Amino acid sequence: MSLQEEFKNAAERSKTDISERPSNEELLKLYALYKQGDEGDVKGERPGGFDFKAIAKYNAWEELKGKSSEDAMKEYIDLVNKLAN
Template sequence: MSANTLEEAVALTKKFTSKPSNEELLKLYGLYKQATEGDNNTERPGGFDFVAAAKYNSWSNFSGKSKSEAAEEYIALVNNIAAKYS
């Protein structure tokens, strides 16, 4: 199984039978947000909301990357890890 579009890649992740690592999940999140919304212009979460801060940082890591580049990387990552988690 492999995905050719962002929508197919998202659908493929929903078929995973086990959960990817936190590092992989954060990379998927950051690439998805960059592919669908572009650069992160939101305010960084403060306090002790570590999950929100990690997501913010992951998305920000892809700042400057075009939506199409981020989508291609997201698809490639999903296709790369699909065998491990499907």
């Protein structure tokens, strides 16, 4: 199975195989790793105002700037596997 296929499989498993709700920190890490693996470096402007959830998601993704998509995919797969157990 290719890395791309494992990544997509992990994304599907993240919706069904994680029985306990991950912490907010883990959720942000899942989001950021997924976005970095799928789209690469963060794009667009940082959200403003009082949309704290959007700001937190943007900041988490921005922290991964420069990380290769392949590395982000591997870390995402590892994190899903860890949370699913």
